[in-house]
Amino acid sequence: MSRRQKFSALGWIFIGVFIYALSAMAVSRELVIPRFFPAAVEGHIPGDPYYYHLLAMNKAGKIETEGIQEFELRPTGQGSAGVASLAYLVYENPYGIVLINAFLHGISAVAMAMLLLKWFPLRTAIIAIVPLAISPYMMIWFSQVNKDSFAVVGALLFMYGLMQLVSADEKSLLRSGWISLLAMVAGMAFLWVVRPYVNQILLPIVAMVLVLVLLLRTIGSYRPLGREGVVFSIYGVFVLVCLGILGQGAASDKTLRSFDSYVSESKTGTVSANCLEKIDIHNWRNAQFLPDYVDNKLKAMMGQRCLIFTVLETQNNPATLRSIIDSDRLPGGSPEALYYLPRAVLLGVLSPWPEDWGYIFSNGPSFFYTIVPLEALLLYAGLVSLCFWLWRTREWSILIPVGMSVGVMSIYAMATPFLGALYRYRYPWWMLLICLGSAASLELIRSTSRGG
Numbered sequence: 001m002s003r004r005q006k007f008s009a010l011g012w013i014f015i016g017v018f019i020y021a022l023s024a025m026a027v028s029r030e031l032v033i034p035r036f037f038p039a040a041v042e043g044h045i046p047g048d049p050y051y052y053h054l055l056a057m058n059k060a061g062k063i064e065t066e067g068i069q070e071f072e073l074r075p076t077g078q079g080s081a082g083v084a085s086l087a088y089l090v091y092e093n094p095y096g097i098v099l100i101n102a103f104l105h106g107i108s109a110v111a112m113a114m115l116l117l118k119w120f121p122l123r124t125a126i127i128a129i130v131p132l133a134i135s136p137y138m139m140i141w142f143s144q145v146n147k148d149s150f151a152v153v154g155a156l157l158f159m160y161g162l163m164q165l166v167s168a169d170e171k172s173l174l175r176s177g178w179i180s181l182l183a184m185v186a187g188m189a190f191l192w193v194v195r196p197y198v199n200q201i202l203l204p205i206v207a208m209v210l211v212l213v214l215l216l217r218t219i220g221s222y223r224p225l226g227r228e229g230v231v232f233s234i235y236g237v238f239v240l241v242c243l244g245i246l247g248q249g250a251a252s253d254k255t256l257r258s259f260d261s262y263v264s265e266s267k268t269g270t271v272s273a274n275c276l277e278k279i280d281i282h283n284w285r286n287a288q289f290l291p292d293y294v295d296n297k298l299k300a301m302m303g304q305r306c307l308i309f310t311v312l313e314t315q316n317n318p319a320t321l322r323s324i325i326d327s328d329r330l331p332g333g334s335p336e337a338l339y340y341l342p343r344a345v346l347l348g349v350l351s352p353w354p355e356d357w358g359y360i361f362s363n364g365p366s367f368f369y370t371i372v373p374l375e376a377l378l379l380y381a382g383l384v385s386l387c388f389w390l391w392r393t394r395e396w397s398i399l400i401p402v403g404m405s406v407g408v409m410s411i412y413a414m415a416t417p418f419l420g421a422l423y424r425y426r427y428p429w430w431m432l433l434i435c436l437g438s439a440a441s442l443e444l445i446r447s448t449s450r451g452g
Contacts, residue, residue, distance in 0.1 A: 056084035158187025285333030348413030382437015
């Protein structure tokens with residue numbers, strides 16, 4: 001298939017996904033949200049989405065009366081509200097946000113398809129992106145002022161650019177390497193607007209990937225670092241510097257830094273209080289073999305876990321309470337946090353467990369537990385297929401997005417003992433694994449049917 005035909009196909013993917021997303025988000029606001037969220041206000045989900053909406057409306061009002069100098073990218077630290085405030089200046093209606101989010105979702109589907117095309121045929125890539133394209137559960141969230149629309153497109157653009165960079169030969173690197181950098185910078189910028197700390201998470205992971213690729217290229221060519229290696233190194237340093245710069249600005253930065261010298265004040269006996277007491281500077285045990293920077297990061301993640309446990313004190317919804325996990329695991333030092341890491345990997349990648357897939361049959365309706373188990377089933381089957389496909393094809397480069405996805409989701413799971421929030425935070429990487437696994441499954445089925 002020619003390049004022109006591929007671009008045409010990608011264009012149709014965008015149009016189809018955009019129209020679907022626009023329709024699904026409208027249905028979500030008008031029908032689904034009022035049904036599942038009785039406290040919803042004119043289609044706005046109570047909690048963060050409604051809070052972001054109010055922030056955006058207030059900021060848009062100030063800009064109208066006092067001028068554009070009142071604009072803030074992150075009012076009270078919320079980038080999605082800053083973007084929404086500009087949208088409300090143009091069209092003071094939530095459907096302006098729906099239009100933006102549908103556009104971003106269309107770009108996300110195209111980015112996923114382009115990424116899959118590195119290993120799979122176009123037809124396989126188109127079918128494999130369906131789980132991302134339809135996203136029944138996330139269509140509800142995407143219909144709101146939210147961070148996830150930006151995070152998904154940012155993560156996928158970044159991953160596409162990274163794979164273009166690491167797979168380019170010398171000629172491509174010198175001629176069109178800047179396109180890879182452009183995709184990666186665009187991805188970082190989208191992430192920076194809403195979740196700068198994702199760039200912080202990516203920084204060490206990407207550094208390891210780039211160093212490993214450079215070593216393999218040098219060893220594979222049986223010669224010292226040549227022009228290709230020098231250019232690749234310059235590009236790599238540029239990417240890492242950008243990740244460092246665009247990793248600042250999150251509303252949570254101050255909170256996470258506060259755990260460095262945190263002193264517990266609450267001793268009420270709740271899970272969150274008991275957890276925070278272990279984070280107290282007088283109780284926390286650092287690991288002698290780790291640098292202070294790593295110790296502080298581990299402590300910050302454990303502190304974030306403690307804050308999420310406050311949900312247990314404010315919620316009585318059975319599905320929400322069931323989604324709070326590991327409330328009996330409260331690490332009180334860096335060694336214990338590292339000991340928790342293997343479980344975090346399993347939670348980040350594989351939760352909800354198969355034992356939770358039948359939740360709706362014994363506990364009543366839950367939109368989350370209706371859709372997410374189906375995605376989990378696709379993931380489980382896809383990971384098995386991906387292993388067989390990799391064994392047959394030896395396309396080792398696919399391990400880069402797989403490994404990065406596992407790494408990011410594991411770090412999220414370390415700090416997020418709430419499946420509902422964890423699902424949204426890990427969503428871009430979860431969908432990347434699902435789509436890769438789906439593509440591998442389709443290719444195995446196709447080769448088997450042909451007797452290959």
